[in-house]
Amino acid sequence: MPDKWPDGYSAESATRYLRSKDITPQGLANFSEVFTSHDFSEKVYLPNRNEFLYELLLERMSNLKNRDFRTNETLWKVLIRCFRDLVEAKAHRVVRSVKYTEIIVETAKEIAWDETLQSEGLISSFVESVNLGLEYSCLQLGGDQSVGLLSNMLKCSIALFERSSADTARSILTSAIELYHLSNGAVSGFGRKTLELFLKQCLQSILKLWEKDIGQPLQDSLDEVVLKTVYCLDLRDKLATNLTHLAGSDVAITHLFEIGLDHSDVETSEKLYTAFAATFPASSCVFLQIICDRSLIFSANFLPSIIESFLENSTSNCEGIRVCLQKSPELAPTYASQILALVGKNGTEVSEELCQTILSLILKGYAVSRQFTSFLDLWSIALGSSETADLVEKVISGDEFVRIIGNELVLLSLTQLRSLLRGLKLSIDINGPSRANQLPIRALMEGFVPSVSGCLDLTKEKMVNSHIDLLANDLKFILEVDSGSDDLWRTKYLFLTVYDFTTMIPHWEAAVKVMLKSKAKCEHFFYCMFRIREEVEYDIGKLFSKYLKFLTSETDNHSLINVAINRWIVVFDQLMSDDELEKFVAIVFKSKINLSSIFENPLALELPRLSSRIISNIIKLAGDASKSEQVLGLIDLIPLDGYFRRQRESLINALSELSISIGVARSIDRLLQIPTFRSKIEADVNEILRIVSAAESSSKKIVLAVFEKIWTHHCRQSTEAQSQLYITKMFETLEEGLAKQKKKKILAVGSSSLAEVTLVVISKSAMLGTSYSSELTRVSKVMFDAIGSQLHKPEKLTEEQVVWLLSSLFLFSEEPDFPEVAGTVTNSLVKKTELTFNIKKKLFAIHSVSASTKHLMAMFLALGEESDSLDEDLGVSLSGHLTRLSAQSHLKAFNYLVHSLQDVQTEDLANYVSLVVAFWSTAHKADAVNEYHGLVAQSLSTLIPALDQMSGHVVLKLLEGLKTLTSSRTWLVAQYSLELILAASFKVGISLELYGHLHAEIIYLALTQVLSNVFLFNRFRLSNRYHVVVASLRPLLKPLFYSKDSTHISVAFSKKCALAFQRLVSNLCEPPSNSNFPRQNGTQSSLSAPATVMKGVLRNHLPIFLLNYIHLTTTRSVSKQVKDQLEASMYVVLDVLSPNELILVSASLDSAGRSTFRGLTENYRKFGKWKDE
Known part of the structure; x- marks a missing residue:
């Protein structure tokens, strides 16, 4: 049949062709397009054409033996068009065919299981058909059919997500969820068997979909589906059984658990955990953490039963025990011994951090249960037992654990502490010092330290301080116990730190004798001796040599070196000999610590003997190119006045020998801020020329700045012999160097080192006066001619070279021939090269010298x-x-x-x-x-109406000009101009949102500066204009607040803007008593009189501003970083207002505003009002 309907064909022939058994899916699709066309309807009369075609398509597509019709994308589109036409014709009976449902169900199955059919076009048409069926109730599905269709649609969605067809995947998922809600509705929902079938066929797919990026709305919808199926009352008794067939990621299974937990009471939550933990034992700790994080009060045996199950399990889970103890630490005393044994047994599987946490929770449990002394017994036994596992022993004797014990230990009663100390002293006397009898004393001393440092709350501090005073005699024995153990010496050191020396004077002599006789060579032995030397004078010379030997053997111990730097450098600086101090600093530099940590102690640079040796070692390091980056970092940490001149000289010389990178150049530049006049680059002309020539391209600009500093320093003292010699030598070298080269070679590559140095000399020699005028003229003439000659033939020059040459030419703007050369150069560039914007800018600068x-x-x-x-x-x-x-x-x-x-x-x-x-x-x-x-006022009155048409950067430029007008150019501003500036400020303030996030904050800051200048330098013109001033502040106040529908909140969260506003209000409300006010008879009768008058005038208008602030506070939100500054600015306003005006403000407020105002005034009285001592 033809694609277009010709004359002579009949309805009979068309219908016969459509019913033909030989017609192909594509043929049917093509002819259906013609059959439904306007051309066909005009030439052939066929009533119910759409109904005929719709039923024919259903018949063809429902044929189970031939799926080609069901999988033809064009046929689906025709079917959808027929469906819509029939709906418009209100032929609902026709569209609600059973075959429509069969087609949907069968197609979903085929698409889900055949990847070749998962094209976006076919699936989109299928989804649209499903949606039409749902919309017009055409899907006649039984329970099992619904579940099967849902299952296949979910599988199809998963496949599409995996093929990165996310939009199509979400569309079919959306339809599946709508189908579920229709099938499992409130009127005729799924029965028990259908629900079980749903869980078997669909839940696994839902778990997989949770792992995809389906979006929050679909996530919430799937959560609701799961809640109404998995956790419905009908299936709650079979929850464990229904979970057994599931397999999903930890994230998906955890989410499934959380959904059930969110809608369960305590009893059900416990059952949920039991079911999930039994089915997914690997995630049991995750489930336990989730359920314990809820505010639930569990049944008495819930957590104990879980702990017991963990203890009995051969593959025990210590993480689960941690969670249980965190939730209920009072369970610890019951299971402490078993838990310690379990942790020790599984030491290789338990991290030190987890072990530390579990043992800390056990300690907390004993403390909560008021059985802390029992814990001390358990701790002492574990410390002294050879059966204690290595990991457990490491943790219970570790510094952190001892500190935790100490924090609890100091809370015991005085009687309990004395009893404990007597027992420990007896143990030491009988058995000698050991960890079991030393660590409890050290723990007690650790608990005392925060009180001495003032880190405890007042109540606790008072009690602990009382213990410290009353236990002094009970603890003093520890000073006379001798041992090589660092634990013991650490305890002694803590004792010496906690107790005041005047309290223990009778014991020092005996204690020092014992300590000096000790053969201990441990860290805290030395600290004890240093601590005593801080208070009691004795010969410490021999001790330093021992300490330095000890330190040399421990150079890999970073903490040892850091303690020495942070705690003892004052003792070392004052008491060590020069050799010993030199050796100490050398040890520090040889160690592997981060050398910048030396300067974390500010005293390191305030002790002259020490700092000198530190800098000397840095200079030695500077000679090693491999350590240049480290050296540069150290140089930046030392202030310039921390160096001796010779040290800076040596350091500059060492850096000059390195490759001149950006970092090296910057360090040299910084060191030369104070000249030495002795370093090679300051004294030797050839050396600076070498460095400029050797500098990397990225650092060339900084190196030239270095030379500029050097040259300027010499020019400033050009009468000194040394500088005269340098300047003379520089001119001789430059003249000689320039003479050796022809004009075209002076700038052979556009910017040779010799030329660059020469240009610096020419541009920075004004301070020389006429002393070297002839030399300067000769050098300038050579360079001027060379630059002009080069620019006359610019064909072979790059844009960068042309720009550099033009910049250099501008330096000679005072030359008589400059206008002529500038014109010639311009003509050459116009004719022979492309004028880029950068070149045009330089030409503009050159012509700015002589052009009209x-x-x-x-x-x-x-x-x-x-x-x-x-x-x-x-x-x-x-x-x-x-x-x-x-x-x-x-x-x-x-x-x-x-x-x-x-x-x-x-x-x-x-x-x-x-x-x-x-x-x-x-x-x-x-x-x-x-x-x-007149001209300033006219320019302002012309620009202000155009503010709405200006972009953010243009407004900012205008504000910069206004800042100049209102500060350094106040003589240009008449009264009318000042009022125009206030009007412009108001207009910019109310339009802040128009300038975008990029400019809003900068414009806001500039605007506050303009108004501050008005208040500070032009206040005498504001006496009868304060109503305009206060009005101009309101647009600046509002942006500091935000609401839910705010579209522009960059200012509202800017602390800089809030501080600027606070300064602005302060400048307004605290007028300076200076010459900005008119004087009578040449003097002021009182310095404060004008300020008082101005405050009196201002007071009439500030209540409106305060009311505006209170209104914004009650109707909008303010960020935390802005609130404090806003309140501080209001305190300044309250300083100005009288009690009567405050009463007026309060009377003008509603209840919410009055409450806010009351809080503001109360805070003002507490924190904002000046109080005399």
Whole structure:
């Protein structure tokens, strides 16, 4: 049959062809398109055409023996179109055919199990058909059919997710969920058997879908499906059985558990855990953590039974025991011994961190149960037992665990502590010192330390301090016990730290004798001796040599070195000999610690003997190129005044020998902020030339800055013999070097080292005066000619070289021939090279020297159109030209510009704003002040209406100009101009949201600075304008608050903006008593009188501002980082207002506002109001 219906064909022939058994799926699809076309309906009369085709398609597609019709994407589209046409014709009876349901069910099965059919087009048509069936109730499904269809649709969705067809996968998943809700509705829901079938066929797929990125709405919908099926009352008794066939990721299984837990009471939650733990034992700890994190009060035997099951299990789970003890630490005393044995048994599988946590929880359990003394017995037994596992012993004798015990130990009664100490002393006397009898004493001392440091709350600190005082005599015996054990000496050191020496004076002599006779060589033995030497004078010389030997043998012990640096360097600096101190610093530098940690102790640079040796070792390191990065980091940590001059000289020389990278150049530059005049690069001309030549391209700019510093330092003391010799030698070297090269070779690569140094000398020799004028003239002449010659033939130069040459040419702007050379160079560049924007900028700078102002402004506007944003270089060149103008020429040019503003187009605003700001900042204070007043006011009145059309960076440029006007150019601002500035500030403030997140914060800060300048430098003009001032503050206050529907909150979360607002309000409310106020008879009668008058006028308007703040506080939210600054600014306002005005504010508020106001005033009285001592 043809694609287009010809004349002469009949309805009979068409229907006969459609019913033909030989028709192919594609043939049927193609002819169906023609059959439903407008052309067919005009030429052939066939009533119920759509009904005929719809039933024919259903018949063909429902044929189970030939799936080709069901899997043809075009046929599905025709079927959907027929369906919609029949629905529009209200033929609902026709569309609700049983075959429609059969097609949907069978197609879902085929797509789910055959990857070749999982095309996005076919699935999209299938999903649309399912949705139509759901919408018009055409799917006549039984329970089993519904489950089967759901299962296949879920499988299909999973397959699509795995093939990265996420959108199509989500669409079929959405339809499946809607089908579930229709099938398992409130009226005719799934029966018990159907639910069990659903769990067997669908739940596994749901678990897999949870692992995909299905989106939160679909996630929530699947959660609801699971809740109504897996956890329904009918199946709760078979939950464990229904879980057995599941296999999924830990995340999916955990989520399944959480869904049930969220909607269960305590009893059901316990059963849920039991079922899941039995089915998925590998995740039992995860389930236990989840259920224990809930605020549930478990039955008495729930957690004990879990602990017992873990203890009985050969593959025990210590993590599960941790969770149980964390939830109910009071269970610890019952199972402590078994848990210790279990942890020790599984030591290789248990991390030290987990072991530490479990044992800490056991300790807590004993403390909570008021059985702490029993725990001490258990701890002592474990410490003294040879059967204690290595891991357990390591933890229970570790520093952290001992500190935890100490924190609890100090809370025992005085009687209990004395009894404990008597027992420990007896044990030491009989058995000698051991861990079992030393560590409890050390734990007690560790518990005392926070009290001495003031780290405890007052109540606890008072009790502990009482224990410290009353137990002094009971503890003093520990000082006279001798042992090589570091544990014992550490206990002694803690004792010496906790107790005041004046309290123990009778015992020092005997204690020191015992300690000096000791042959101990452990860390804390030395600390004890150093501590005693801080208070009691004795000969410590021999001890230092022993300590240094000990330190040398422990150079890999980072903590030992760090303690020495952080705690004992004052003792070392004052008492060590020069050799000993030198050896100590050498040991530190040879150790593997991070050397920057030396300077974490600020005293390291305040002790002259020590700091000198540290810097000497850094200088030695600087000679090793492999350690250059480390050295550079150390150099930056030392302030310049921390070096002796010779040390800086040596360090600069050492760095000069390295490869001149950015880091090396920056360090040299920093060291030369204070000159030495003795280092090689400061004294030897050839050395600096070598370094400039050898510098990497990335560091060349910094190296030239280094030379500029050196040259400037010598020029400043050019009368000194040393500097005279250097300057003379520099000119001789430059003249000799330039003479050896032809003009075209001086700048052979665009920027040779010799040329760069010469240009620095030419540009920075003003301080030399006429002393070296002839030498400077000769060098300048050679360079000027060379640059001009090079630029006359720019064909072979790169853009970068041309830009550099033009920048260099600008340095010679005072030369008589400069205008002529500039013109020639410009013509050459225009004819022989492409003028990029960067080249044009440099040409603009060159022409700014001699061009007319009108011509230069025209060039500025033309170049501004080529730049995406306001170019700073152009502005600098323009300002330089305007500064050189006479007052009359400047005024004339400004007048021309202001009159040109009337016809400015929106796209040119940025450039005109730059021009206006440049004229503001370069105006000459002359007799024509009134003319300037008029021009400034006219320029402001023209620009302010255009603020709405300005982008953020243009507004920022205008605000920068206003800052200049209101600070250093106040003589340009008349009363009318000041009011225009306030109006502009108000308009920018209410339009902050228009400038985007990128500019809003910067504009806000600039705006506060403009208004602060107005308040500080122009207050005398505001006496009758405070209502306008307060109005201009309101737009700045509102952005600091935000609401749920706020679209622009960058300012609301900016602490910088809040601080700027606080300063602004302070400047307004605390007027300075200085010369900004008019004086009478040349003097002020009282310094505070004008300020008092101004505050009195301001007081009339501040209540409105305060009311505005309270309204925003009650209706909007404020971020934490902004709130404190806002309240502080309101305290300043409250300082100004009188009690009567505060009563007026309170009376103007509703109940919510009054409550806020009351809280503000109470905080003001507590924290904001000045209180005399």
